Amino acid sequence: MGLCLMPAPVTRPSSCTSGIVSQKQSCDVEGDGISSYVQNPPAAGESLKKCLDITKAAIPEGQWKATPVYLGATAGMRLLRLQNQSLADSILKEVSKTLQNYPFDFRGARIITGMEEGAFGWITINYLLESFVKHSFEGLWIHPKAGTIVGALDLGGASTQISFTPKAKVKDPDSAFNLQLFGYKYELYTHSYLCYGMDQALKKLQAYLHKTAGASPVISHPCYHNGYILNVTWAELYNSPCVDTPNNYNPTATVSFSGTGNPSLCLSLIENIVNLTDCALSPDCGFNGVYQPPVNGEFFAFSSYFYTFDFLGLAPKAPLAQVLSTIETHCNKNWTTLTAENPAIKAKYLKDYCASAHIIMTLLLKGYKFNTTWDKISFQKRVADTDIGWTLGYMLNLTNMIPSENPRALTGVPHSQWAAQIFFIVLALFLSLLLIVIVSVIIKS
Numbered sequence: 001m002g003l004c005l006m007p008a009p010v011t012r013p014s015s016c017t018s019g020i021v022s023q024k025q026s027c028d029v030e031g032d033g034i035s036s037y038v039q040n041p042p043a044a045g046e047s048l049k050k051c052l053d054i055t056k057a058a059i060p061e062g063q064w065k066a067t068p069v070y071l072g073a074t075a076g077m078r079l080l081r082l083q084n085q086s087l088a089d090s091i092l093k094e095v096s097k098t099l100q101n102y103p104f105d106f107r108g109a110r111i112i113t114g115m116e117e118g119a120f121g122w123i124t125i126n127y128l129l130e131s132f133v134k135h136s137f138e139g140l141w142i143h144p145k146a147g148t149i150v151g152a153l154d155l156g157g158a159s160t161q162i163s164f165t166p167k168a169k170v171k172d173p174d175s176a177f178n179l180q181l182f183g184y185k186y187e188l189y190t191h192s193y194l195c196y197g198m199d200q201a202l203k204k205l206q207a208y209l210h211k212t213a214g215a216s217p218v219i220s221h222p223c224y225h226n227g228y229i230l231n232v233t234w235a236e237l238y239n240s241p242c243v244d245t246p247n248n249y250n251p252t253a254t255v256s257f258s259g260t261g262n263p264s265l266c267l268s269l270i271e272n273i274v275n276l277t278d279c280a281l282s283p284d285c286g287f288n289g290v291y292q293p294p295v296n297g298e299f300f301a302f303s304s305y306f307y308t309f310d311f312l313g314l315a316p317k318a319p320l321a322q323v324l325s326t327i328e329t330h331c332n333k334n335w336t337t338l339t340a341e342n343p344a345i346k347a348k349y350l351k352d353y354c355a356s357a358h359i360i361m362t363l364l365l366k367g368y369k370f371n372t373t374w375d376k377i378s379f380q381k382r383v384a385d386t387d388i389g390w391t392l393g394y395m396l397n398l399t400n401m402i403p404s405e406n407p408r409a410l411t412g413v414p415h416s417q418w419a420a421q422i423f424f425i426v427l428a429l430f431l432s433l434l435l436i437v438i439v440s441v442i443i444k445s
């Protein structure tokens with residue numbers, strides 16, 4: 001769940017992450033955001049209040065009333081809405097009530113769409129890199145193809161998004177997101193894959209293994225480290241619409257996953273949950289039959305992409321061969337060695353880095369087809385001292401902080417005048433140089 005606060009006089013909210021934000025202050029709703037509301041509403045409510053109190057303390061009292069607050073919920077809530085619409089509604093109502101009790105200018109809570117999540121992440125990155133301003137300036141005055149607009153790869157808990165400006169027009173209108181920023185029109189390709197966020201992808205793996213293991217109570221898991229054992233109830237395993245409940249479903253039954261640390265088996269297991277066959281607009285395909293034009297330009301990969309690659313020492317960039325060998329070495333470590341080497345890393349994350357690294361490689365290389373453009377991806381958490389995510393883009397959009405017109409055009413300086421000025425500056429420099437050469441030739445002779 002993302003929540004964003006922006007003190008009114010601040011022209012650029014400098015930190016806007018999942019959680020609550022005010023200038024450089026940020027804090028997260030404890031646990032897994034929205035799911036903690038389902039499991040333990042009072043604790044989640046307290047955690048939300050704690051965050052709001054920290055934020056309140058960071059904003060001068062005189063600005064509280066003028067500070068707009070929006071709450072946007074993402075894929076966790078999209079999934080909950082699929083399962084239980086009234087529970088999703090009551091959570092949003094409850095959260096809204098809490099926010100209304102604070103002195104901010106609360107402007108509403110809603111579940112954003114997957115396309116919005118993708119597009120706002122893309123806006124956040126390019127806004128922080130100042131690429132919209134550079135692009136519109138360079139695009140208009142220097143070279144029509146100048147300016148570096150980067151693509152966005154977001155890997156959340158419940159969904160994953162890819163967003164970029166393709167070379168050619170987007171062929172499927174359902175994947176096109178049109179924007180005009182600083183006087184420049186962008187046609188963005190964006191797609192959100194629900195159920196392919198990291199938590200749900202890991203759950204899909206477990207459910208696939210459970211389904212294919214027959215009645216066995218202990219199941220080998222090749223993506224878990226040798227020596228690691230995870231016990232889960234069927235209720236926990238099948239608590240999401242991303243996995244099909246078996247016919248003989250028994251919520252209290254338990255299953256044990258026992259790690260075998262086998263990287264190549266892990267990789268082939270993942271191909272059972274990611275459908276890599278063609279789509280209707282072949283060869284322009286992502287995965288699961290989804291249309292996707294060929295990837296174009298540089299990309300920033302954040303959220304779970306970053307967490308995993310940062311842990312493995314592969315962020316922000318590493319050659320593909322190094323990435324593959326690092327993942328293999330990591331997956332081959334047994335659980336005792338791994339925990340001894342990483343005492344500060346929580347087991348809930350440590351147990352999954354092998355699986356998540358393989359899921360990431362499958363999505364990037366085989367799903368999105370970065371196989372020939374691997375070096376274009378940067379694994380990043382922050383840009384310009386600010387966390388990357390969809391929340392800042394959401395806020396910028398809702399508060400109309402990115403003008404659709406080019407500010408230079410608004411200042412009244414016409415294009416032809418700029419072109420003439422640049423032409424005369426270049427001509428003057430050339431004449432000065434020529435004069436220096438002529439004078440030095442005359443002096444020598």
Ligand SMILES: Nc1ncnc2c1ncn2[C@@H]1O[C@H](COP(=O)(O)OP(=O)(O)OP(=O)(O)O)[C@@H](O)[C@H]1O
Binds near residue numbers: 197307
């Ligand atoms: N330090 C960490 N190491 C590894 N994984 C992490 C770490 N912190 C968070 N994660 C995981 O990263 C994933 C993405 O988390 P994030 O909070 O970005 O998701 P989200 O915004 O709730 O997702 P969605 O948009 O799909 O609803 C989750 O699977 C979460 O468990």
